[in-house]
Amino acid sequence: MAQYYQLQEEFFVDMQRCIGCKACEAACAECETNGQEAMIHVNYVDRSTTIQTTVQVCMHCEDPVCANVCPADAISKDEFGIVHTANTSRCIGCSNCVMACPFGVPKKMEEYDLMMKCNMCYDRTSVGKKPMCATVCPSGALFYGTREEMQTKRPNSTPINTFLFGEETVKTKVNLMMPKGSKELRVL
Amino acid sequence: MLKIVDLKAFLVACLATLFTLAMILIGSRSLQNFDAALVAYLFGTLFAVFGIVYRYTVWVQRPPTRVYFLSSIKILFSKDGLHFLWYSFKDFVLNILFQRFIMRRSKSRGLAHLLMATGCILAFCITIPLTFGWIHFTLVPASGMDPTAPKIYTAHFFGYAIMNFPVKSIIGFLTFGALNWCSILVIIGATYFLQKRLKDPGLIATQTFEGDLLPLLLLIMVSITGLGLTLDYEFMHGKAYEFMAVTHAFFVIVFLIWMPFGKFFHIIQRPAQIGAHIYKEVGRQQGMQICRFTQREYTTKRHVHDLKKITAQTGFKLENKEGESILDYSPEGKRDLLAIAHFKARKESGEFFG
Numbered sequence: 239m240a241q242y243y244q245l246q247e248e249f250f251v252d253m254q255r256c257i258g259c260k261a262c263e264a265a266c267a268e269c270e271t272n273g274q275e276a277m278i279h280v281n282y283v284d285r286s287t288t289i290q291t292t293v294q295v296c297m298h299c300e301d302p303v304c305a306n307v308c309p310a311d312a313i314s315k316d317e318f319g320i321v322h323t324a325n326t327s328r329c330i331g332c333s334n335c336v337m338a339c340p341f342g343v344p345k346k347m348e349e350y351d352l353m354m355k356c357n358m359c360y361d362r363t364s365v366g367k368k369p370m371c372a373t374v375c376p377s378g379a380l381f382y383g384t385r386e387e388m389q390t391k392r393p394n395s396t397p398i399n400t401f402l403f404g405e406e407t408v409k410t411k412v413n414l415m416m417p418k419g420s421k422e423l424r425v426l
Numbered sequence: 427m428l429k430i431v432d433l434k435a436f437l438v439a440c441l442a443t444l445f446t447l448a449m450i451l452i453g454s455r456s457l458q459n460f461d462a463a464l465v466a467y468l469f470g471t472l473f474a475v476f477g478i479v480y481r482y483t484v485w486v487q488r489p490p491t492r493v494y495f496l497s498s499i500k501i502l503f504s505k506d507g508l509h510f511l512w513y514s515f516k517d518f519v520l521n522i523l524f525q526r527f528i529m530r531r532s533k534s535r536g537l538a539h540l541l542m543a544t545g546c547i548l549a550f551c552i553t554i555p556l557t558f559g560w561i562h563f564t565l566v567p568a569s570g571m572d573p574t575a576p577k578i579y580t581a582h583f584f585g586y587a588i589m590n591f592p593v594k595s596i597i598g599f600l601t602f603g604a605l606n607w608c609s610i611l612v613i614i615g616a617t618y619f620l621q622k623r624l625k626d627p628g629l630i631a632t633q634t635f636e637g638d639l640l641p642l643l644l645l646i647m648v649s650i651t652g653l654g655l656t657l658d659y660e661f662m663h664g665k666a667y668e669f670m671a672v673t674h675a676f677f678v679i680v681f682l683i684w685m686p687f688g689k690f691f692h693i694i695q696r697p698a699q700i701g702a703h704i705y706k707e708v709g710r711q712q713g714m715q716i717c718r719f720t721q722r723e724y725t726t727k728r729h730v731h732d733l734k735k736i737t738a739q740t741g742f743k744l745e746n747k748e749g750e751s752i753l754d755y756s757p758e759g760k761r762d763l764l765a766i767a768h769f770k771a772r773k774e775s776g777e778f779f780g
Binding site: 252253254255269270271272273279281283284290291292294303306307308309310311322326327328330331332333334336337338339340341342343344349350351352357360361364365392393394395396401403404405406414415416417418420423424425426 | 485488490491493494521527528530531626627628630631632689692695696698699701702705706724725729730733736737740741742743744745746747750751752753755756757758759760761762763764765766767768769771772774775777778779780
């Protein structure tokens, strides 16, 4: 399995390119690890003033807040940097992770009393395939490939993986495409 | 070494083990009713008690767990304690006994888990008191003297005679066969999950042998070897009894020793779900938090307040210099903030698409 994660393929998100088509949502629900539930988020930013939409996958933080605030030790990060969805036998459905994630990623499935989240289509990426959402995105908001491929496609952008929330610096496995030369993005 | 060992947890675990030992001495009337054949099971169980209590104590000391643990205790001893005791009882019946939340994930999965859990819990309830010598059975002498008379047994609990029943009766059949019924329930449930784990691509991708498959195999082996004991003395005149007894003891003891470390610890953790429900219910009564961006309710004020404390205790500084925290935003609000920040950066660069 490790061989596939050594291919240097990475996830690149450019929510500025999101057109809100929700093709990624439909594809995400096909992921074998989600049980027919879409884990990707697509929503209007402020529908009353703009048509801007945003798309959000799990950013797979280096030091995940979600795992740190979990009272049941249900969230784990593996050796490849993938932060996995809640362990079903441990999750107690408290929503700590849902409310603490600075990117607003985990979903609380109220009916199942369980948190679920994107695990970068582990069933696919662990065998060298691309995540479902990245295979169907028509506008290039979601891309999974090598840095070289991304550089060729977006020569005027720089991938960053450092985000500032208050005084906290969050580093992620997933990259965000920013204006060329950017080093980080301050969110709050 | 001392840094690795949590001294508080070690002390609590030692006390719990000593308490169990004292209860064994009392319940078995100074080992008078203790069955020496079960001594290996006894040591396995004592190790499990120590390990479970140690891990539980370490676990409840973690900042996020402590919040739920302490608030549940505080609520149960408050003026609303009776209301929440009743609430906990209902929640226990619905979610722990009948496992409604798993049933909702899928009926077949829920049913299989219910069978497995019922089998395991019933087996614990039977074997632990038997191993500790709290329960034992004696033959009523008068019924044993007359070969033609039906054999009457007396069940004793903590040394007190509880009831008499004929061996060949419905009660006798259910009592002496109870562990066989448990084994059958566990085998059905565990086999369902095992075949699912061997076929489901999503599970195959994420499962581990020691974390997911081994527990199921262990449950099946404990049950099959347990059934083997009955089959041996019922149909094979006890010819393979030693082999069956040793293999069964081996798998049970591995199960007991592994209980504090592996997947089976979730049996002990699960009631924390009730604590999370109580916490949410109390929080709702105290008021909801409004997202600074979407202006909609997203969780309880109490939850946000506690999360701020927990994130700070776990080393995250999610507040800016003005005292505004990312936790004051709902999940949707946070996604919007990120999109707005991204849009702003693109706009300032003079190009919306790079």
